[in-house]
Amino acid sequence: MFLGKVVGTVVASQKEASLDGLKFLVVRRLTVAGDETAGYAVAADAVGAGLGEVVMVASGSSARQTVFTDKRPCDAVIMAIVDTWEVGGQEIYRKDEGVIPDA
Amino acid sequence: MFLGKVVGTVVASQKEASLDGLKFLVVRRLTVAGDETAGYAVAADAVGAGLGEVVMVASGSSARQTVFTDKRPCDAVIMAIVDTWEVGGQEIYRKDEGVIPDA
Amino acid sequence: MFLGKVVGTVVASQKEASLDGLKFLVVRRLTVAGDETAGYAVAADAVGAGLGEVVMVASGSSARQTVFTDKRPCDAVIMAIVDTWEVGGQEIYRKDEGVIPDA
Amino acid sequence: MFLGKVVGTVVASQKEASLDGLKFLVVRRLTVAGDETAGYAVAADAVGAGLGEVVMVASGSSARQTVFTDKRPCDAVIMAIVDTWEVGGQEIYRKDEGVIPDA
Amino acid sequence: MFLGKVVGTVVASQKEASLDGLKFLVVRRLTVAGDETAGYAVAADAVGAGLGEVVMVASGSSARQTVFTDKRPCDAVIMAIVDTWEVGGQEIYRKDEGVIPDA
Numbered sequence: 222m223f224l225g226k227v228v229g230t231v232v233a234s235q236k237e238a239s240l241d242g243l244k245f246l247v248v249r250r251l252t253v254a255g256d257e258t259a260g261y262a263v264a265a266d267a268v269g270a271g272l273g274e275v276v277m278v279a280s281g282s283s284a285r286q287t288v289f290t291d292k293r294p295c296d297a298v299i300m301a302i303v304d305t306w307e308v309g310g311q312e313i314y315r316k317d318e319g320v321i322p323d324a
Numbered sequence: 325m326f327l328g329k330v331v332g333t334v335v336a337s338q339k340e341a342s343l344d345g346l347k348f349l350v351v352r353r354l355t356v357a358g359d360e361t362a363g364y365a366v367a368a369d370a371v372g373a374g375l376g377e378v379v380m381v382a383s384g385s386s387a388r389q390t391v392f393t394d395k396r397p398c399d400a401v402i403m404a405i406v407d408t409w410e411v412g413g414q415e416i417y418r419k420d421e422g423v424i425p426d427a
Numbered sequence: 428m429f430l431g432k433v434v435g436t437v438v439a440s441q442k443e444a445s446l447d448g449l450k451f452l453v454v455r456r457l458t459v460a461g462d463e464t465a466g467y468a469v470a471a472d473a474v475g476a477g478l479g480e481v482v483m484v485a486s487g488s489s490a491r492q493t494v495f496t497d498k499r500p501c502d503a504v505i506m507a508i509v510d511t512w513e514v515g516g517q518e519i520y521r522k523d524e525g526v527i528p529d530a
Numbered sequence: 531m532f533l534g535k536v537v538g539t540v541v542a543s544q545k546e547a548s549l550d551g552l553k554f555l556v557v558r559r560l561t562v563a564g565d566e567t568a569g570y571a572v573a574a575d576a577v578g579a580g581l582g583e584v585v586m587v588a589s590g591s592s593a594r595q596t597v598f599t600d601k602r603p604c605d606a607v608i609m610a611i612v613d614t615w616e617v618g619g620q621e622i623y624r625k626d627e628g629v630i631p632d633a
Numbered sequence: 634m635f636l637g638k639v640v641g642t643v644v645a646s647q648k649e650a651s652l653d654g655l656k657f658l659v660v661r662r663l664t665v666a667g668d669e670t671a672g673y674a675v676a677a678d679a680v681g682a683g684l685g686e687v688v689m690v691a692s693g694s695s696a697r698q699t700v701f702t703d704k705r706p707c708d709a710v711i712m713a714i715v716d717t718w719e720v721g722g723q724e725i726y727r728k729d730e731g732v733i734p735d736a
Contacts (some may be wrong), residue, residue, distance in 0.1 A: 300603040387489065469635065
C-alpha cells in the first residue's frame with residue numbers, strides 16, 4: 222500500500238456499468254516524511270474518506286477485495302483512513318493535526 | 325486508475341484470436357493538473373471513448389473485468405469517460421471545455 | 428499494453444518444464460512517437476512476430492490469457508502485430524514503411 | 531520481492547472490515563548494497579517483524595497468499611525476516627550486526 | 634520477463650511457513666546490452682540457477698505458476714537460465730563466455 226492524501230474527485234457518468242455507485246477520489250502519493258509527490262492514483266473509496274484525509278491505497282487485484290470493488294474494473298482502492306503514522310520513533314502525521322511540521 | 329487523454333489508435337490485424345472486435349486506443353497519462361506526460365498505455369475501449377476525451381484507465385487483471393476484455397490478453401482498459409475532475413477545490417477539467425487554463 | 432519493437436531473441440534450454448516450445452523475444456519499448464527507449468521486456472510470442480516488427484505486449488496475469496501461456500510462469504506476451512498506429516491524426520507507423528520520419 | 535527495512539508503523543482505525551487485526555508497517559526499500567532509498571511500501575506483517583529489522587516484501591496478488599492476508603485488500607506483505615544476505619561473495623547484512631560497513 | 638544476473642543470496646529462517654525449502658537469490662536487472670543496473674529483485678529459484686548466471690525472472694502472479702511457488706507469497710521467480718541472447722543480429726551473451734565485450 223502507499224500513503225496518500227485525498228486531494229480531489231473525479232465524476233464520470235459514462236462508465237462500465239458495474240462501476241455505478243462507486244466514488245472515485247484523486248489521491249496524491251506521500252513520501253515517508255509526509256511530503257506530497259507528483260504521483261497519484263484515482264482510487265475507489267471503500268471507507269468513506271474525505272478531502273484532505275490521509276489514507277492507504279491498495280493497488281492491482283487486491284483493489285478488488287472489497288464488497289464495493291469485487292469483480293469490477295478497478296485497480297486502486299482506499300481501504301483505510303490513517304489515524305497516525307510514525308517513522309524512526311517520530312510521529313509524522315496525526316489525523317487531528319495533519320503532518321507534524323518538525324517531524 | 326490513471327487519468328489519460330485519448331490521443332490515437334492502433335490497428336492490428338494479426339493478433340490473438342480472442343481480441344477480435346476490441347478497439348485499441350493510445351492514452352497519454354495526465355498529471356493531476358491536467359498536463360500531458362510522456363507516459364502512455366494502449367488500452368482496450370469498453371465505453372466508446374473518442375479521440376481527445378479524458379478517460380480513466382484500469383490496469384492489470386482489473387482490466388479484464390469487463391464483458392469486452394474478460395479472459396483476454398489485455399492489461400489496460402478504458403472503463404470511464406471523465407465529465408469533470410477537481411483538485412483542491414478547483415475544477416481542472418470539464419468535458420465540454422477541456423483542461424481549464426487558469427486552474 | 429505497450430508498443431514495442433522486436434529487437435532480439437533469448438534462448439534458454441534449462442527452464443521451467445511448462446515453458447517448452449515457447450519462443451522468447453526481446454521487445455524494446457517505444458514512445459508514442461515511435462522512438463526506441465531503454466526499456467524492454469522479454470515476452471513470449473503468441474502471434475508469430477518477427478525481428479523488426481512493431482507489436483503490442485500485454486503484461487502481468489493478462490500475459491497468461493493465451494493458449495501458449497496459460498498457467499505458465501510468463502509475465503509478458505506479444506498478443507498483436509501492429510499494422511498502423513496514429514497519434515493526433517498523424518500516422519506514426521505503418522507496417523510496410525516503419526516509423527514515418529516526419530510524423 | 532524487495533529487501534526493505536522496517537522503519538515505522540501506521541495506525542488506522544477506520545478501515546475495510548476484513549483488515550481488522552492486521553499490523554501495518556512502513557518498509558523502506560534498500561539497494562542491493564544495503565542503502566536506504568526514498569522508496570517504501572506499507573506492508574501487512576505476516577511474520578512478527580520488528581522496527582529496524584531487514585525483511586522481504588512480496589507485492590501484488592502474491593501478498594494475499596498468507597493466512598493473514600487471504601482475500602483482503604492488501605497488496606504488500608512482509609513474508610520473511612532476513613538473517614543474512616550476500617552479494618558478490620561479500621556479506622552485506624547480518625541480522626545481529628546490521629549492514630556491514632566495509633561491504 | 635526481465636534479464637538478470639544472479640549476484641547473491643538471501644537467508645531467512647523466520648518466514649511464512651509455506652516458503653520453507655525455497656531458495657532466494659538476488660538478481661540484478663540487465664539492460665538489453667547486458668549491462669548491470671541498480672534495479673534488482675529477490676527471486677525464488679525454480680531452475681537451479683547459480684551465482685553469476687544470466688536468467689529470466691517472471692514477476693507478479695506469474696511467479697506463482699511453478700510447483701515451487703504455487704500458492705506462496707512470492708512475487709518473482711527465476712524460470713529459465715539463459716544460454717544466449719542476441720539483439721539486432723549480434724550475440725550479446727553466451728553462457729560459456731558471459732557478456733560479449735564488443736557486442
